[in-house]
Amino acid sequence: xxxxxxxxxxxxxxxxxxxxxxxxxxxxxxxxxxxxxxxxxxxxxxxxxxxxxxxxxxxxxxxxxxxxxxxxxxxxxxxxxxxxxxxxxxxxxxxxxxxxxxxxxxxxxxxxxxxxxxxxxxxxxxxxxxxxxxxxxxxxxxxxxxxxxxxxxxxxxxxxxxxxxxxxxxxxxxxxxxxxxxxxxxxxxxxxx
Amino acid sequence: xxxxxxxxxxxxxxxxxxxxxxxxxxxxxxxxxxxxxxxxxxxxxxxxxxxxxxxxxxxxxxxxxxxxxxxxxxxxxxxxxxxxxxxxxxxxxxxxxxxxxxxxxxxxxxxxxxxxxxxxxxxxxxxxxxxxxxxxxxxxxxxxxxxxxxxxxxxxxxxxxxxxxxxxxxxxxxxxxxxxxxxxxxxxxxxxx
Numbered sequence: 092x093x094x095x096x097x098x099x100x101x102x103x104x105x106x107x108x109x110x111x112x113x114x115x116x117x118x119x120x121x122x123x124x125x126x127x128x129x130x131x132x133x134x135x136x137x138x139x140x141x142x143x144x145x146x147x148x149x150x151x152x153x154x155x156x157x158x159x160x161x162x163x164x165x166x167x168x169x170x171x172x173x174x175x176x177x178x179x180x181x182x183x184x185x186x187x188x189x190x191x192x193x194x195x196x197x198x199x200x201x202x203x204x205x206x207x208x209x210x211x212x213x214x215x216x217x218x219x220x221x222x223x224x225x226x227x228x229x230x231x232x233x234x235x236x237x238x239x240x241x242x243x244x245x246x247x248x249x250x251x252x253x254x255x256x257x258x259x260x261x262x263x264x265x266x267x268x269x270x271x272x273x274x275x276x277x278x279x280x281x282x283x284x
Numbered sequence: 285x286x287x288x289x290x291x292x293x294x295x296x297x298x299x300x301x302x303x304x305x306x307x308x309x310x311x312x313x314x315x316x317x318x319x320x321x322x323x324x325x326x327x328x329x330x331x332x333x334x335x336x337x338x339x340x341x342x343x344x345x346x347x348x349x350x351x352x353x354x355x356x357x358x359x360x361x362x363x364x365x366x367x368x369x370x371x372x373x374x375x376x377x378x379x380x381x382x383x384x385x386x387x388x389x390x391x392x393x394x395x396x397x398x399x400x401x402x403x404x405x406x407x408x409x410x411x412x413x414x415x416x417x418x419x420x421x422x423x424x425x426x427x428x429x430x431x432x433x434x435x436x437x438x439x440x441x442x443x444x445x446x447x448x449x450x451x452x453x454x455x456x457x458x459x460x461x462x463x464x465x466x467x468x469x470x471x472x473x474x475x476x477x
Contacts, residue, residue, distance in 0.1 A: 095430075096350060096351065096352040096359055096430050096431065096432065097352050097359070098352050098354050106300055106302060106305075107299055107300045107307060109299060109307070109309060109323045110309070110321055110323060111321075111322075111323040111405060112299075112307055112323045112324075112325070112405060114300060114302070114305055114307060116302060116303070117354070119354060121428055121430065122352075122430045123430075125428060127428045128303055128304075129304075129354040129355070130302045130303060130304040130305045131305075131354065131355035132305070132325070132355075132405070157289060158289065159289040159290050159291050159315075160400075160403040160404065161291050161310070161312060161322040161324065162322070162324040162325075162403060162404070162405060162406055162407045163400055163403050163407065166289055166290070167400070167403050169403070204446075204448055204451070205448065205451055206451050206452075206453045206456055207353075207356055207360070207451045207452055207453060208401050208402045208453045209401045209402045209406065209408070209453070210353040210355060210356050210360050210362070210452050211353065211355070212304060212305060212325070212355060213355055213402065213406075214355045214356065215402070216451075217453075235314055235318060235320045237288075237289050237314065237315045237316075238289065239289065249464075252460065253397075253464070253469075253470050255397055255398065258397070258398055258399050258400050258409075259399075259400055259403050260399045260400060260401045260402070260410075260453040260454065260457055261453065263399055263456075263457040263460055264453055264456040264457060264460075266460055267445065267456055267457075267459055267460040267463070270460070270463070270464075271442075271446070271463075276446075277446050
């Protein structure tokens with residue numbers, strides 16, 4: 092289906108090898124045989140973790156972060172997330188990022204899915220995990236990383252998505268999963284560590 | 285709140301002025317007074333349109349596109365979207381992109397919100413609009429733009445989000461809004477043209 096939409100690589104040039112950003116420009120052949128240029132960021136991929144805190148009364152809270160995001164110029168509310176280290180498996184990265192950024196260890200994990208944040212000009216994918224049965228250890232933030240951890244109810248999370256307090260795409264996507272998981276519509280398979 | 289998280293610009297260097305990508309590296313002062321580098325793509329912003337087709341029997345279908353996305357290397361399913369032209373208002377861009385990519389004109393529009401697709405390394409925002417009372421005109425694709433238009437029910441849209449057929453972040457975020465708008469939880473204000 093839709094094979095007539097595909098583009099094929101003719102050549103590739105590295106445009107920028109920065110400290111963070113790795114940018115390429117490729118010549119591609121379009122479906123109508125014309126030649127066009129495609130510029131894009133090459134990214135190793137990332138994970139996002141949605142941590143479920145179970146409170147004494149059986150109520151659920153979700154662990155979020157406030158972090159200043161320089162390209163946006165403001166403090167953003169988001170679920171814990173981070174880039175894969177070289178050769179690192181997504182699940183290992185999820186466990187590591189949750190511990191480093193929030194201090195939490197989770198006994199149960201569920202793989203939720205994957206999202207592509209910016210399909211027009213980045214190869215990045217974000218692997219999505221839910222984590223529950225949390226116990227608190229010590230945070231180990233990266234050098235130069237500053238963030239604040241807090242928790243909200245699922246209702247508060249959805250309200251913040253509706254009223255524009257949350258605009259980070261990955262966190263909005265997580266809210267779609269939280270809503271449908273908690274309603275029982277989108278069940279998940281949990282693995283115990 | 286959380287002002288101790290902020291970073292301030294010390295200097296800025298243009299790293300790349302490509303055909304599409306405009307990349308900067310800034311020196312910033314961190315909350316602990318240390319100096320760090322931030323690399324990011326400067327983007328003019330974009331819009332996404334969620335078009336609601338009302339069928340004869342009163343059933344709703346949503347207009348989607350299949351488009352080959354070179355950085356991902358596959359055909360992606362997404363709502364119509366596009367970049368702001370210089371000086372263009374978001375609403376004008378929404379009307380234009382809907383007409384160019386799908387051929388539809390909408391009588392009613394609602395502003396839904398905004399999302400930031402990639403807060404770690406892009407300034408891009410995507411302004412989100414719902415459009416309804418559609419009439420079909422003629423498509424006017426950009427040169428070198430190839431895409432296929434189709435329509436699905438809201439139930440099919442959500443199933444495709446759940447089963448991984450849709451991984452584009454903006455389209456997943458749109459699904460969160462479609463679900464909560466149709467359930468009556470997140471009402472919208474419609475303007476008639």
